[in-house]
Amino acid sequence: MRVFVTGASGWIGSAVVPELIGVGHQVIGLARSDASAAALTAAGAKVHRGALDDLDSLRDAAAASDGVIHLAFKHDLAFSGDFQGAADADRRAVETFGEALAGSDRPFVIASGTLGVAPGRVATEQDGHGANPAVAAWGGGPQTRWATAELVLSLASRGVRSSVVRLPPTVHGDGDHGFVATLIDIARDKGVSGYIGDGSNRWPAVHRVDAAHLFRLALEEAPAGSTLQGVGDEGVPIRYVADVIGRHLDLPVVAVSPEDAGEHFKWLAGFLAADSPASSALTRELLGWQPAHPGLIDDLDQGHYFRKPSA
Ligand SMILES: NC(=O)c1ccc[n+]([C@@H]2O[C@H](COP(=O)([O-])OP(=O)(O)OC[C@H]3O[C@@H](n4cnc5c(N)ncnc54)[C@H](OP(=O)(O)O)[C@@H]3O)[C@@H](O)[C@H]2O)c1
Numbered sequence: 001m002r003v004f005v006t007g008a009s010g011w012i013g014s015a016v017v018p019e020l021i022g023v024g025h026q027v028i029g030l031a032r033s034d035a036s037a038a039a040l041t042a043a044g045a046k047v048h049r050g051a052l053d054d055l056d057s058l059r060d061a062a063a064a065s066d067g068v069i070h071l072a073f074k075h076d077l078a079f080s081g082d083f084q085g086a087a088d089a090d091r092r093a094v095e096t097f098g099e100a101l102a103g104s105d106r107p108f109v110i111a112s113g114t115l116g117v118a119p120g121r122v123a124t125e126q127d128g129h130g131a132n133p134a135v136a137a138w139g140g141g142p143q144t145r146w147a148t149a150e151l152v153l154s155l156a157s158r159g160v161r162s163s164v165v166r167l168p169p170t171v172h173g174d175g176d177h178g179f180v181a182t183l184i185d186i187a188r189d190k191g192v193s194g195y196i197g198d199g200s201n202r203w204p205a206v207h208r209v210d211a212a213h214l215f216r217l218a219l220e221e222a223p224a225g226s227t228l229q230g231v232g233d234e235g236v237p238i239r240y241v242a243d244v245i246g247r248h249l250d251l252p253v254v255a256v257s258p259e260d261a262g263e264h265f266k267w268l269a270g271f272l273a274a275d276s277p278a279s280s281a282l283t284r285e286l287l288g289w290q291p292a293h294p295g296l297i298d299d300l301d302q303g304h305y306f307r308k309p310s311a
Contacts, residue, residue, distance in 0.1 A: 002026045003219065004061045006052070006093070007071030008045060009036035011178065012111065012171055015212035016069060017043045023216070028061060030072060052089050055096045062100035067107035067161075067219055070097060079267065083141030091148045098151065103159040109218045110162075112149040114204055114229060114278040115169045115271065116142065122234060123278040125227045129164075149227075156225030163222040165214055166229045168278060169271055172296055173208035174304040180296070182268055184245055184305055193246035194256040194264055199239025201275035206232040207293035217287040228283045232291035235277025244297055248306040 003020055007013040008029030017040070020027050027045035030052075031037035037047045050057035052072050062068050070093065078086035094110065101108050116130070117123040130146030155162040170180045187193040214230045222228060239253075246253035261269040283289055294302065 001066040001219070002028065002064075003067050003069060004028050004030070004048065004065035005045070005069045005071065006030040006058075007073065007111075009039045010071055011176065012167075012208060012211055012215075013071045014039070014043065015173075015208045016071065016215045017045050019209075019212040019216045020219075021045070025216075028065065030058075030061065052093050055092060058093055058096050059100045062097050065106070068097050068101065068109070069215055069219060070094065070108070070110045071215075073111075078141065083139065084144065087141040087144035087148070091144060091151075094148050094152060098155045098158070098160060101160045102155070105159055105161055107161040107163070107219050107222070108152065108155065109215060109222070110149065110152050110164055111215075112145065112164050112166045113169065114166045114231065115274055115276050117166065117276070117278065120275050121277070123229070123276065125166075125229050125280075125282040153225050153227065161222070161224045163218045163224075163226040163228055165211075165218055166227065166278070167211060168204035168206050168231055168233075169274075169276070170203060170205045170296060171208050171211050171230075172205055172299050173293075174302075176208070176305070179268060179271060180241070180300070181305065183241070183265075183272070184249070186265055186268065187242075187245050187249055187251055190264065191251060192254045193242045193249065193251045194254050195238045195242040196256055196261045196265070196269070196273045197258055199242060199255065200237050201273060202235030202237055202277040203241075203274070203296075204231045204234055204276070204278040205236055205296035206230050206291060207295075207299060209293050210289075210291040214283070214287070214289050217289055221287055223286075226286065228287070229278055229280045230283070231278045231280035232293070233295045234279055236296050238272060240297055241300070244300040248300070248303065
């Protein structure tokens with residue numbers, strides 16, 4: 001298959017590219033910079049120069065492909081205070097892909113998240129996006145992302161073999177620069193490894209290589225309109241994560257009160273407080289996906305997260 005991949009140079013995308021090429025697919029990766037283009041070329045992909053806002057360019061690339069995996073997201077914008085702007089840009093890109101692929105029966109796979117899908121209980125693939133009123137407080141950006149995921153699923157009725165891969169808040173592995181790396185940076189900075197309240201709230205997790213494998217299976221086999229959950233660990237108590245971090249950094253492990261969490265963890269506080277376990281039982285059954293790489297605690301215990309400051 002000739003697969004157009006956005007975000008191919010990113011954390012997950014750079015694992016998806018070898019996963020696809022390894023079984024004989026051809027990858028055309030979107031690159032907005034010379035550095036990203038060089039990384040894609042080195043990985044054996046072809047390069048489509050452009051940015052997420054270049055909608056004509058995205059349309060052309062999608063139309064010339066046999067399928068699209070959309071992983072690009074303006075995290076730089078989202079985490080500097082404009083999540084809504086990032087979600088709006090994402091929405092426009094997804095609408096463009098939908099138009100380009102309508103009536104083709106070609107696959108279109110996007111990434112979404114499990115966090116907040118069903119707070120306080122185990123989320124399954126059957127839960128809708130953003131249906132829980134508790135997450136309304138997260139504001140318009142997350143709501144827009146969930147609406148975009150629903151749009152992707154609805155493309156099934158327009159002749160697109162669309163699917164949404166919901167990922168846990170941590171897609172972990174060697175080189176991670178996401179939430180867990182940030183938590184480690186905060187522990188270093190504060191001199192304590194903290195968790196919020198009693199730390200019993202749970203995050204699901206998946207190893208990056210297992211996530212990449214699921215994106216390939218979704219591309220190749222997922223029926224139109226599938227919601228998939230790329231979950232390895234169903235729910236790791238945050239207290240356990242703080243314990244491992246404290247042990248590796250030789251720092252005390254401390255409870256931070258919910259009132260002090262915003263000051264201590266800054267923008268990570270809202271995510272870190274979430275109790276949002278998730279299952280992948282239906283995904284495993286549907287696609288035969290079987291996570292094979294270490295879970296979050298074992299991965300942390302391998303030590304690579306602590307080799308050097310991850311900033
Ligand atoms: N990592 C996780 O734990 C996690 C969890 C849940 C959901 N997700 C979702 O999974 C997807 C992939 O995440 P990731 O962790 O791989 O993200 P990432 O490492 O931040 O990579 C983002 C990718 O998007 C590209 N990009 C950003 N802005 C762009 C623009 N304006 N034009 C073109 N390309 C642009 C980046 O290109 P450059 O290389 O040029 O910067 C990079 O390839 C995202 O939708 C993310 O929200 C991730």
